[in-house]
Amino acid sequence: MRARVFVTLKPSVFDPQGKTIADALHSLGYNGVVDVRQGKYFELDLSTTEAAQARALAAEVADKLLANPVIESYRIEVD
Amino acid sequence: MKFAVIVFPGSNCDEDAYHAAQDVLGQHAEYIWHKDTDLKGADVVILPGGFAHGDYLRTGAMARFSPIMREVQAFANRGGPVLGICNGFQVLLEAGLLPGAMLRNRSLKFQCEQVHIRVEQTDTPFTSACRKGQVLQIPIAHGDGNYFADPDLIARLEKDRQVIFRYTNRAGEVIDGANPNGSAAAIAGLCNERRNIVGLMPHPERACESVLGSADGLVIFRSVVQSIKSGALVARA
Numbered sequence: 441m442r443a444r445v446f447v448t449l450k451p452s453v454f455d456p457q458g459k460t461i462a463d464a465l466h467s468l469g470y471n472g473v474v475d476v477r478q479g480k481y482f483e484l485d486l487s488t489t490e491a492a493q494a495r496a497l498a499a500e501v502a503d504k505l506l507a508n509p510v511i512e513s514y515r516i517e518v519d
Numbered sequence: 520m521k522f523a524v525i526v527f528p529g530s531n532c533d534e535d536a537y538h539a540a541q542d543v544l545g546q547h548a549e550y551i552w553h554k555d556t557d558l559k560g561a562d563v564v565i566l567p568g569g570f571a572h573g574d575y576l577r578t579g580a581m582a583r584f585s586p587i588m589r590e591v592q593a594f595a596n597r598g599g600p601v602l603g604i605c606n607g608f609q610v611l612l613e614a615g616l617l618p619g620a621m622l623r624n625r626s627l628k629f630q631c632e633q634v635h636i637r638v639e640q641t642d643t644p645f646t647s648a649c650r651k652g653q654v655l656q657i658p659i660a661h662g663d664g665n666y667f668a669d670p671d672l673i674a675r676l677e678k679d680r681q682v683i684f685r686y687t688n689r690a691g692e693v694i695d696g697a698n699p700n701g702s703a704a705a706i707a708g709l710c711n712e713r714r715n716i717v718g719l720m721p722h723p724e725r726a727c728e729s730v731l732g733s734a735d736g737l738v739i740f741r742s743v744v745q746s747i748k749s750g751a752l753v754a755r756a
Contacts, residue, residue: 449622453667456625456701508577508613510620511667 441486443498444517447507448479482506494518520747522548523561525591525607527582532568532604535724540565543727544740553585563600563644563743564591566607568660568722578621578663579609588614600644600743601716605661608708608718617709617718618676619668625701629662633732634699636684636707636721637691643683643710644746645717645739654691655684655735657721659699664720666702666709673704684708684719 449455455477462476484501486494498516507514522540526533533550540563541548549559553571558564572581582588588610595601595616603611611617624630635656638649649655668676676682684707688697693705700720708719723736 452669453622454625454701456623456627456665460627505576505580508580508620510612510618511622 441488441491441494441518443484443486443494445482445484445498445502445506446479446515446517447482447502447512448477448514449511450513453511480506491518520546520563520744521559521561522546523551523558523564524548525553525564525566525587526550527553527569527571527585527610529571529573530567530569530606532606532722532724535722536565536567536604539724539727539737539740543737544744546744551587553582553587556586556590558587558590558594561594561599562747563602564594566591566601566603566610567724568605568607571606571610574606574663577613579606579611579613582610583614592616595711595716598713598715600746602645602739602743603716603718604722604724605659605664605720608720609663611716611718616716617711618672618681619666619709621663622665622667622701623663624661624665624699629660630664630699631658631660632699633658634707634721635687635689635691635697636719637687637693639682639685640680640710642680643714643717644743644751646683646742647746647751648738648742652691653738654687654689655721655723655726655738656689656733657723657726657736658732659721661700661720664700664702666700666706666720668703676706676709677704679712681710681712681714682706682708683710683717684721
């Protein structure tokens with residue numbers, strides 16, 4: 441199975457990179473883009489064929505390494 | 520007295536820390552490779568600056584899995600003094616040995632400059648020879664030094680007097696213009712609850728001789744020598 445892990449800064453944490461990208465888009469005239477939050481995206485190739493197992497394993501490695509719980513949260517998709 | 524300087528792949532201030540301890544202070548220093556599992560009888564452990572493991576994923580994120588970190592943790596649990604400088608501070612945060620996390624500098628730039636920090640507390644092994652309120656001129660060199668902790672944690676750190684260094688101007692005043700990276704509460708350095716682990720973003724090892732522009736960092740290394748000699752610390756690796 442494949443798991444996709446999306447890691448983003450928590451809403452309460454200021455994202456200076458996202459802010460700079462939003463400012464750049466505004467300077468290009470994309471005023472319809474209200475805000476930007478930048479994050480990280482991981483694709484995990486997993487040996488399991490069970491979706492529940494894949495999700496649990498992805499969550500475990502996200503907790504242990506991929507995300508820092510002090511500043512980041514994550515979302516998982518499996519297929 | 521023996522200083523252990525931990526060397527990760529990507530450490531680049533290990534020689535500066537070694538030089539400060541061995542040549543400037545006249546103590547014994549030894550490099551310890553990150554795959555080693557023995558601190559070889561060290562009295563003090565220094566996690567130096569650099570880009571451990573390339574700082575892939577997040578600064579300091581990989582180094583906490585290096586074999587030597589188990590020994591560093593055990594040494595700290597026995598009350599041994601541990602100093603994390605710059606990337607070493609980031610490693611201590613990622614390892615959960617100090618609270619909080621680092622964000623990208625608010626300028627989004629790698630900031631390399633002289634700054635002033637004020638000593639907030641002197642009851643740690645690395646500030647015992649300082650005066651409370653003493654202002655030190657020490658350089659920084661980092662891209663991710665914007666200290667973050669949520670408001671509850673900041674309040675707890677203040678209450679427990681764990682903020683050890685704050686960015687100030689030359690006169691020792693906390694002003695926004697003197698905060699080089701946007702750190703919460705102008706925090707430049709912290710200690711743990713037990714006060715034997717200290718992390719700071721500025722580089723005291725690069726400010727130990729006047730030829731380098733400042734010798735203000737020396738007091739941090741002198742502090743730990745004095746703390747150990749006075750018997751305030753008894754842990755040994």
